[in-house]
Amino acid sequence: MTAAPTSVAFDGPARRSAPVTRPSWRSLLPWAAGPVWIIAACVTWRWPDADDFPDTTLLAGLFLAGGLVLLLAAALHRLSARAPWAIALGVGLAAWEIAQAKLLWLPRPFFGTPQDLLDVFVTDWRKLGDSLLHSLALLVVGYTIGSLVGIAVGVGLGRSVRFRYWVQPVIRLIGPLPPVALLPLAFVLIPSSRVASEALMSLAAGFPVAILTWSGIAAVDPAYYDVARTMGARGRFLVLRVALPAATPQIFVGLFMGLGASFAMLVVAEMLGVKSGLGFYMQWAQGWAAYPNMYAALLVMSVMCTGLMTLLFRVRDHVLKWQKDGLKW
Amino acid sequence: MVSKTTTVPLGLRVEGLNHGYMIGGTYTSVLENIDLTVAPGEFVALLGPSGCGKSTLLRLVAGLEPPRSGRMFADETPITGPGPDRIVMFQDPTLYPWRTVRRNVALGHDIAGRPNDAVISDAIALVGLSGFENAWPHQLSGGMAQRVALARALVNDPRLLILDEPLGKLDSLTRLTMQTELSRLWRDRGFTALMVTHDVEEALLLASRVIVFSPRPARVIADLPITLPPHRHRDDPRLLGLRKDILMQLGHSEDW
Ligand SMILES: Nc1ncnc2c1ncn2[C@@H]1O[C@H](COP(=O)(O)OP(=O)(O)OP(=O)(O)O)[C@@H](O)[C@H]1O
Ligand SMILES: [Mg+2]
Numbered sequence: 001m002t003a004a005p006t007s008v009a010f011d012g013p014a015r016r017s018a019p020v021t022r023p024s025w026r027s028l029l030p031w032a033a034g035p036v037w038i039i040a041a042c043v044t045w046r047w048p049d050a051d052d053f054p055d056t057t058l059l060a061g062l063f064l065a066g067g068l069v070l071l072l073a074a075a076l077h078r079l080s081a082r083a084p085w086a087i088a089l090g091v092g093l094a095a096w097e098i099a100q101a102k103l104l105w106l107p108r109p110f111f112g113t114p115q116d117l118l119d120v121f122v123t124d125w126r127k128l129g130d131s132l133l134h135s136l137a138l139l140v141v142g143y144t145i146g147s148l149v150g151i152a153v154g155v156g157l158g159r160s161v162r163f164r165y166w167v168q169p170v171i172r173l174i175g176p177l178p179p180v181a182l183l184p185l186a187f188v189l190i191p192s193s194r195v196a197s198e199a200l201m202s203l204a205a206g207f208p209v210a211i212l213t214w215s216g217i218a219a220v221d222p223a224y225y226d227v228a229r230t231m232g233a234r235g236r237f238l239v240l241r242v243a244l245p246a247a248t249p250q251i252f253v254g255l256f257m258g259l260g261a262s263f264a265m266l267v268v269a270e271m272l273g274v275k276s277g278l279g280f281y282m283q284w285a286q287g288w289a290a291y292p293n294m295y296a297a298l299l300v301m302s303v304m305c306t307g308l309m310t311l312l313f314r315v316r317d318h319v320l321k322w323q324k325d326g327l328k329w
Numbered sequence: 330m331v332s333k334t335t336t337v338p339l340g341l342r343v344e345g346l347n348h349g350y351m352i353g354g355t356y357t358s359v360l361e362n363i364d365l366t367v368a369p370g371e372f373v374a375l376l377g378p379s380g381c382g383k384s385t386l387l388r389l390v391a392g393l394e395p396p397r398s399g400r401m402f403a404d405e406t407p408i409t410g411p412g413p414d415r416i417v418m419f420q421d422p423t424l425y426p427w428r429t430v431r432r433n434v435a436l437g438h439d440i441a442g443r444p445n446d447a448v449i450s451d452a453i454a455l456v457g458l459s460g461f462e463n464a465w466p467h468q469l470s471g472g473m474a475q476r477v478a479l480a481r482a483l484v485n486d487p488r489l490l491i492l493d494e495p496l497g498k499l500d501s502l503t504r505l506t507m508q509t510e511l512s513r514l515w516r517d518r519g520f521t522a523l524m525v526t527h528d529v530e531e532a533l534l535l536a537s538r539v540i541v542f543s544p545r546p547a548r549v550i551a552d553l554p555i556t557l558p559p560h561r562h563r564d565d566p567r568l569l570g571l572r573k574d575i576l577m578q579l580g581h582s583e584d585w
Binding site for chain 2: 221223224226227228229230231232233237241242245246248322323324
């Protein structure tokens with residue numbers, strides 16, 4: 001008869017102790033990341049390479065440095081959420097090193113070793129960095145002009161009947177066309193391949209920005225205008241201080257789409273016409289069958305793209321801080 | 330509280346006003362032959378069944394839409410568009426979600442290019458929202474948003490204040506406080522007020538004149554001057570008598 005209450009009494013503490021054991025094994029996880037990297041360093045250093053690869057010692061040193069940094073991070077309690085990723089990355093790099101540098105499982109030269117990739121950065125960093133700067137310069141100019149023009153065109157489409165009458169058919173004709181299709185023509189018509197690429201990148205970014213700005217402004221609650229108008233607001237205030245802020249969430253959707261479109265345009269333009277930048281570097285590397293260089297350029301390019309995306313997300317989070325919630329990048 | 334500025338109240342005259350909308354392909358008449366004169370400094374309450382056209386009349390008087398026919402004058406000047414001497418507080422608060430409470434209240438000052446922080450703070454305090462200056466509109470309750478909208482209208486120092494159910498979303502206690510504040514503001518500042526309300530008692534407590542509209546299309550069916558003293562009590566037998574009359578005009582007879 002008394003068994004039931006007793007078991008309840010025992011259940012309580014037992015359940016409460018469960019969350020205590022779980023953190024204790026979770027809290028060990030950050031401490032595992034550093035050793036994994038250090039083991040990767042030892043394997044890289046001690047296990048003889050299958051061929052004469054460059055920079056093996058440097059790679060081992062980098063793994064070791066990574067391991068020490070991770071241990072420090074664990075000690076400072078800065079690693080908890082990222083620990084599984086740090087471990088997976090260490091295991092992955094070690095596996096790659098063993099599979100390719102030590103055992104040479106996959107055919108060279110299409111599949112390189114971590115050393116090969118590292119060697120590109122060691123020997124060719126100047127050219128890679130230069131290419132990155134050229135790509136960035138091209139992209140920033142094209143994208144910025146495209147976005148600004150896109151917003152202006154979108155506002156015009158949303159607010160002015162006459163502007164819409166003349167511009168909308170043009171947009172319908174050339175907007176959906178992939179800007180890449182215009183590349184041969186642009187290189188013929190515009191003497192500078194750089195200016196031609198920038199123009200096409202502006203077009204690539206401008207189209208989605210214009211359409212989404214337009215749709216954002218068309219969707220503004222007319223009551224917002226009434227509120228300002230009863231206090232004496234005129235056209236300028238209504239556009240800049242009412243319509244544009246109200247349309248900002250939509251405009252940012254367009255800015256994200258435009259950024260993706262201008263990445264694509266950038267790479268194609270650099271591969272086909274512009275004689276600099278990461279796309280050109282990649283093209284060049286392929287011509288010389290320098291596959292590690294291609295991987296390195298790809299890595300730099302993806303870091304550049306994700307960096308710019310992150311920057312745009314930061315800007316959006318700041319500008320739209322009045323919104324209840326937003327997607328986190 | 331809000332500094333005692335003496336406002337020159339606006340007189341309003343409406344003659345033979347007609348308006349309507351195309352709804353589903355057919356023309357629906359909303360206002361029919363409205364004649365109305367509001368003397369400077371009056372507080373006129375408009376009562377009428379839902380959907381009869383009260384908000385429409387306020388929009389026309391504010392100059393937000395041109396009427397189909399008829400003439401409207403503000404102090405003998407024809408009304409052709411909105412003007413900052415006629416400020417509307419809309420039925421929905423419609424705060425700008427991208428502005429904080431404080432920036433929303435400052436909207437009129439931004440438009441006029443005349444910032445005045447003290448006036449903004451006073452107006453926010455007046456509607457009991459001190460401490461919420463930096464809140465975003467989505468963080469407010471419906472009643473708080475409505476009070477922000479009231480503050481946003483008041484800071485413009487209107488000569489004619491047009492109120493569309495200004496206290497409709499408030500709980501009964503806040504509503505009592507705000508009624509007192511509105512009445513005091515009107516007496517202190519001396520603007521003309523035109524207020525739509527569904528609450529007969531509110532109309533009788535605040536207004537110097539009550540106008541009753543028929544169901545759509547709206548026509549004036551009663552125009553009653555309220556000659557009660559300024560500090561009114563809701564249990565005043567004269568007020569209760571008037572209340573019964575007005576409810577009868579609105580179509581409720583015995584059950585009230
Ligand atoms: N923009 C519009 N387009 C079409 N019809 C409208 C529009 N605005 C108002 N109406 C119509 O006009 C009539 C009167 O509307 P109004 O908003 O003036 O009523 P109201 O008296 O303020 O009602 P309530 O007390 O419910 O607010 C309604 O039948 C409505 O359908
Ligand atoms: Mg209404």
